[in-house]
Amino acid sequence: MNISRTRELEKIALEARKDVVRMVGVARARGLNPSLASVDLLVYLYWEYMAVYPQVRNRPERDRFVLSKMDVTSALYACLARLGFFDREELWSYRRLGAMLQGYPDIRTPGVDAPSGVLGGGIGIAAGLCLALRLSDITSRVFCLMGDYEMGAGGVWESISAAVSDHLGNLVLIVDSKSQDESIRRRLEMLGWVVREADGHDFSSIERAFGEMDCEKTFPKALIAHTTDCGVGGIPSYCVSDSAQPLSNDDIDSVLARLESKSRDIDFEQ
């Protein structure tokens, strides 16, 4: 990936992060941390890797995206709005009564391919979508973003092992991993998955990892993307901790100010 494209994606990711902070601030919701952590992954997928058609709703040959990691819903919405699936104004009524943007993805929202709501349930739905695509002779891929903490939930490994026996070569699982736990990779590989690891905030690293797996057509693929709390340094840790309290307006302002200065840095480097 050339340097100017990297800078471009970095800028998109920063803008998306700012939208997330604003959304979470307006909605007085919690969950700044996981959303900010996954923004880079979502930006890479939506702007670089997946085939998406914001102007044509439900085009059959689009790649599908299933969000299993439910607490990054705000980041998904921010990306979908920026891509033009719906008006960006919708972001400010996230989680409000009567709003289009429900707390967790709902298939009535443009750009949302699958519902969320079951911890670890995204991988099973993604596998079902892969089977449907195969039956319809569509070669699109299905992407599923999960958090590493979901890997211990209910039927996740049922679905993961079934994906191998069903030869779902068009299934791509992205595990957003905050821990350095090696066992997820080992277990996936043991079951027959093709696995690569990447720095979840480094677009070139993500591109390299996906590039190494692209030729695999028979077995499902997984990218273990290592992420940090919010992907951007200098944000006070209490702002991204799993606190029970929504952030105050001052906190929101200070996080936004930090993101602003970061985007000035990118401009300067360019």
Place this chain on the structure above:
Amino acid sequence: MSDIARSSYIGYIDAIREIAGECCDVVFLENGRESSAVSPRPLKVSSAEQDIILTAAGLALGGYRVFVTAPFNPLLIASGYEQIRASVVIPNLKVVLSLVHGGDVLDQDGAARQICEDFALMRVLPNMAVLAPADRRSSYSLTRSLLSCDGPAYIRLSYSDVCDIYAEDDSDFHIGGARLLTEGDGVTICSVGIMVSEALKASKVLAQQGINAEIIDCYSIKPFPEQTLLASVRRTGCCVVAERHTNIGGLYGAVTECLCRSYTVPVRSVSVQDSFGQSGTPEELQEYYGLTHREIVHNVIQVWAMRRR
């Protein structure tokens, strides 16, 4: 009523085999250890309940109508409840869940495997249609009618052979419907599934005692055929409900909710009284839990004495 005895499960299998031959946008999944060779061209056979429900959701999102059959696992809806709720019912996907032995306390396995609260579990979910055919023909016809259903549906089947209640060419069954099997002005008997034939037996005994029973086959527990019930109780003034289910949240729940709201009459329930099942032979259990035509007669006599005049 003919002498040929066949189960509602057979009717369902006949229907889905036909559907498999006719429709290419229908997919079949089976919950079990290995294919029982009952489902036509099953796309997937898996004993993982949660995974199979999620897979069904994914297939439905991809534009297919999905039939999930669990021939030997009545607990599919219990172990996959969260997945059914969030991934199938909330997005209102076209997934049919069919269970054999759902609600059947007359299975020898004992309480853990006898789920007799399945109507209640499924009926409380918005969007979900809940069906339980009484014989082979109605099962066949109802299963075919599911092809025009726009959302999720649950259908409870049984392995028990019952004498055919409906004629071989009868196809007047649809979601939200009910059938009046006998007409009478003495008592309304709402029955479902395997209890319909018990109710028919009871009506013969009652006729000898001078009570003409009006028997309704409430094969659609949800949406519930309220008008059929109300028209009947306005004539009879009393009602008995017969079902192989607990007395909470099933057909008795649907009937009493409707009657309390619109036209109150005395009601009695022939069902499992808020308890779990246990091991035993089907005959012993049927007697123990009082799921017999004699118990229906007994309840009718009580409720008839108190009928609204």
